[in-house]
Amino acid sequence: MSGQRELGNFLQTRRAQLRPEDVGLRDHGDRRRVPGLRREELALLAGVSASYYTRLEQGQSLGASPEVLDAIGRALHLDVAEQRHLHDLAGGVKRRTAAAHPPAEHVDAATINLLEAVGDVPALVSGRRGDVLAWNRMGHALFASHIAPTAPSDPRDRPNLARLIFLDPHTRALYADWRTKARAVVENLRMTAGRHPDDPLLTSLVGELTMRSPEFAALWADHGVRPCDSAAHEMRHPLVGALTVTQQSLRPPQDEDHHIVLAVTEPASPSRAALDLLAQAVAPSAGRG
Template structure:
């Protein structure tokens, strides 16, 4: 299993963030010089953050463990981190001490209040996702919009739950659904990065990242980039096999009682062609037989994946 999953090291995140900032971005003149490093040098970042180069080097190499909030804030400013990235940096820096042995978590169950809210959104495609992007529940429209090729009752048992991250990277139908698959895949990985920083001792999350790293070179490349992204609101253009092209606004609403669970909705502007497509999809869903008679189907494997991914691995965020 790769060493960098999902207990993101502070040093790895700093190095990746430093590599993304060019001297021009940071306002550092280059004078035509040839540079051997991508992005900022350590001493340049240290200068911008107001710390010594030796101290920053020790911090990046894991030899110094107690960076103050002021130092972290200065580094975040120098690296031009957004709010989500700043929070991620703080979690990485604050979680480097001794950890208790990880315990196998119990299977997630959808919060009753979220389940009730999901049932009330009959006209809006929606689903409830757990910490690791597992689909804990979806309404008929949510299933039809995002994963109509899977069994409607797949989320009901932990062993068969789809995982949206796995679907995005290994399932052919899901890949073809998103017009801008690369934007969706970046969002999924960025959100997993945030979750990994929040739960560094989650063995099932580590296992998920390990499987995706082994089965998808595209995921492995994005994971190695160390970018984080909070999936709150985003517009996605879809190529749906039943109702054609439409654009939905995805919104992620977090439960106060169970903060690891989110309600993800997909809305369209009233009177728009996309709204008409959702209405048509709702009509098609209403004409379908009960899911108890639907034949089972596993995820289709993407050519990038060297091995078959079981259907129980399907689901994710982003």
């Protein structure tokens, strides 16, 4: 993914979402060829020249200072996640190309022990690109019971959360509001792409999903960014039926690109009862005489 092109596309999409009245400018009623603010209006709000902003948006200007990026972010009304993404994209323009074959990701023993320590709370570890690096028994049972439980142990065959959401019918049926979950996955992947624009495996994943899923392609083109820190999802599990879980994402201190995802439920709720039932169904002794 070209850092210059991604930076320009992000700025264009955000500029197109703003109207003059959103930023305190008078709309004189003149017809606009495209929706949103004009470049010169955005430049005025950011306190930079129109020619400089145009070059930045067209990928012809490198090395924008943090102060200029902050000013442009304020003019575009970016939130915290979008502002960080803007800085990541601008910094990515100046980064050197990454290794053609990045090393396989691994989970350390302490994180594996943590997955087991949470007991019957579904948990998994996802890597930089959304590959499932490990899961506990309940994480496998809740999120991907139709996949071999040993799949994360083989780097060549690891499930990928984005592929599952967009290309796997079992996972698609698992979420009552699939579109909200799908958007969250894409927006989080966008943030990762901003931090690692030269990751060839990430570029390959985005290309594959763009070609195979029109829904992914449309969401990716929107340039939305948001971290998947915590969100409630209503699920339709094939074994225990409907339940609502809050998926919380934690980052191990030793690697910000890894995420520990926990699925928690309200105490004494029907959803907790459903998880308890699932735990009984997949317990090691289940079905044995």
